[in-house]
Amino acid sequence: xxxxxxPVRTSKQQKTFIDYxxxxxxxxxxxxxxxxxxxxxxxDKKKNPFWSHADIEMFLAYNEGTLAGRIAAITNxxxxxFHKDKTGFWGFFECENNQDTANALFEAAVRWLREKGRxxxxxxxxxxxxxxxxxxxxxxxxxxxxMMRHNPTYYPQLVEGYGNTKAxxxxxWFSTTKDAVENITDKMQRVATxxxxxxxxxxxxxxxxxxxQEIKLVKEVYNNAWSENWGFVPFTDAEFDxxxxxxxxxxxxxxxxxxxxxxxxxxxxxxxxxINEIMEKIPDGKLLPTGIFKLLTGLxxxxxxxxIILGVTREFQHIGLGSIFYIxxxxxxxxxxxxxxxMSWILEDNHAxxxxxxxxxxxxxxxxxxxxxxxxEQ
Numbered sequence: 337x338x339x340x341x342x343p344v345r346t347s348k349q350q351k352t353f354i355d356y357x358x359x360x361x362x363x364x365x366x367x368x369x370x371x372x373x374x375x376x377x378x379x380d381k382k383k384n385p386f387w388s389h390a391d392i393e394m395f396l397a398y399n400e401g402t403l404a405g406r407i408a409a410i411t412n413x414x415x416x417x418f419h420k421d422k423t424g425f426w427g428f429f430e431c432e433n434n435q436d437t438a439n440a441l442f443e444a445a446v447r448w449l450r451e452k453g454r455x456x457x458x459x460x461x462x463x464x465x466x467x468x469x470x471x472x473x474x475x476x477x478x479x480x481x482x483m484m485r486h487n488p489t490y491y492p493q494l495v496e497g498y499g500n501t502k503a504x505x506x507x508x509w510f511s512t513t514k515d516a517v518e519n520i521t522d523k524m525q526r527v528a529t530x531x532x533x534x535x536x537x538x539x540x541x542x543x544x545x546x547x548x549q550e551i552k553l554v555k556e557v558y559n560n561a562w563s564e565n566w567g568f569v570p571f572t573d574a575e576f577d578x579x580x581x582x583x584x585x586x587x588x589x590x591x592x593x594x595x596x597x598x599x600x601x602x603x604x605x606x607x608x609x610x611i612n613e614i615m616e617k618i619p620d621g622k623l624l625p626t627g628i629f630k631l632l633t634g635l636x637x638x639x640x641x642x643x644i645i646l647g648v649t650r651e652f653q654h655i656g657l658g659s660i661f662y663i664x665x666x667x668x669x670x671x672x673x674x675x676x677x678x679m680s681w682i683l684e685d686n687h688a689x690x691x692x693x694x695x696x697x698x699x700x701x702x703x704x705x706x707x708x709x710x711x712x713e714q
Contacts, residue, residue, distance in 0.1 A: 339404075339440040344394035353394050353428075354379065356406050358621065360430035360488075366479045367486045368612045369621040374582070378467070379428075385574035386463060389413045391452075394428070395444045397437050405431035405438065409445035410463045411452050415569045424454030424711065427462040427469070431494055438494035442709075450711050457709040458503055458567075460485075465567040466575070470506050470681070470704025471495055478701065481642040481678045482611045484508065485704065492705070500707035504566055508680035508702035509693045513670040516677075519697040520663055528660045535597055535655060539664060542592035542604070544584055551580045553594060553601040561603070561647030566683055567706070586611050590668045591641060593661055595648075603648035605661035607669070607677065610640040641669055641677040646689075659692050666696065678702075 344353050354375050361367040379394075381387040390412045397405035410425040426445045431438045449457055462468040468485045473492045480486040532539065542550045555576045562568045571579075591607035614634035618627040643665065648657045662679075669677060679693050681704060 338400055339437055340398040340401075341440050341444045342396045342398065343444075344396060349396065350379065350394065352403065353396060353406050356396070356403060356430055357428075359403070360405075360432070361486075364486070364488050366476065368479055368615050369619050370615070371618075371623065372621040373623065375621075378462075385572060385578060388574070389572070390463065392463065393445075393448045395441060397431070397441050399432065399434065399437055404434065405429075405441050407431075407441040407445050408463070409448040410461060411449070411454065412464055412569065414572070415464065418568070418570060422453060422455045424449035424452060424457050425461040425463065426457060426459035429460050429491070429495075431491070433488070433490045433494070435494060435497045439498050442498040442500070446709070446711060455711050457711055458706055459500075460706075464569050466569055466571060470706055473505075473703050473705045475508065475702030479612055479616065480702075481508070481640070481680065482608055483644065484642070484678075484680055484702075495707055498709075500709045502705055503708035504706045505684040506681035506704040506706065507684060507690065507700050508678050508704070509682065509690075509698040510676065510678050510701040511696060511698040512676040513666060513674055515697045516666040517670045519695065520666065524659065524663060524695075527656065528663055531655055531657070531660060535652070537602075537657075537660075538596045539660065540594055540596070541589045542594050542606070544587055544589055547580055547584055548577075550594070551576055554604050554606075557601050557604050557649055558645070558647050560649045561653070564650070565686075583608065586635060588641075588672075590672060591665055593664060595657055595661070597652070602652045603646075603657045603661070605643065605646040605658075605665060607641045607643045607665050609635065609638040609674075610642055610678070611635075611638065613638050613640065639673070639675045641674050643677060643679040656692075658689060659695070662692065662696060 344350050377383045390410060392408050392410050394408045406428060407426055408428040410427055460469060460471060468483060470485060471491050472485055472487050476489050555571060559570045586609055588609055593605045594601055595603040614631055617630050646658055646661055682689050
């Protein structure tokens with residue numbers, strides 16, 4: 337069987353690379369189309385500031401002349417500088433159910449990363465842990481939430497068939513707001529109130545109208561709070577600004593919280609309406625001619641949310657501020673008519689956070705896996 341691997345060199349080939357996501361998943365149950373314009377910006381070296389400190393080589397696979405897969409090999413200087421390592425990454429993997437095709441794609445990524453001097457490969461990262469990442473290995477029976485991946489059930493087999501092995505699992509927790517509210521005990525509320533009083537904490541909403549100033553505060557907390565987490569990559573100012581600009585139109589201020597002590601930010605929690613409820617009705621990912629109408633009219637009808645990120649500066653990670661954020665978010669989401677939500681993603685060995693989420697009656701409903709592969713010559 338002839339598998340041909342072609343590196344992406346032209347704008348036409350890049351369009352083919354991007355479009356293949358839709359081709360590969362057209363029959364994937366529960367897959368939700370992303371916005372094509374978002375994918376275009378993500379892979380545009382001129383528009384996405386991530387590529388100012390990273391590089392990518394995209395590959396297309398053809399099986400007997402028919403497009404059959406894609407993969408990207410990625411270097412991220414900010415990751416390497418922060419972790420003092422030589423790790424490279426793979427991502428944007430889509431493939432037919434054929435191990436030979438998958439092997440050829442991974443081999444192309446491995447060769448390129450070796451040429452770049454990398455000695456280990458992690459993935460999938462699309463293109464980093466600050467974006468969509470992981471292969472869904474459990475939880476194929478429901479739709480993904482905003483900015484979370486979904487893939488065919490055979491992908492884990494293809495990835496592992498090449499020799500990739502587990503590096504880390506990521507959990508997505510789910511709870512109905514009704515169950516979550518009922519699991520907020522009087523003791524939890526008393527402890528939360530005591531903590532806020534003891535540390536003189538103010539919990540307030542992040543204001544979209546002052547987003548530029550607010551993002552500076554959030555970034556300050558984020559790069560401190562997450563710096564010891566596995567896979568952490570610090571955001572640049574430009575990357576944070578791009579994400580904020582993308583999300584401001586769907587943000588619900590009532591679900592975005594900032595904790596301040598004596599006027600200084602020490603923690604934040606951001607939950608977003610699950611826009612995938614709308615994207616399910618825009619299967620081609622195109623806003624024009626009708627997608628934009630579905631998007632604008634559907635925003636107020638969204639019934640689920642995703643707690644997308646929560647961080648507390650290292651100095652105050654021991655005081656239970658995460659639980660306070662959850663209590664406030666759960667109560668407000670229930671009050672506003674949201675019926676349920678996902679907390680994702682959480683590292684499998686972040687035991688403190690997993691216990692805190694479980695205390696509100698949540699259950700793990702999806703598991704994603706990051707894989708590792710040694711690049712040292714065998």
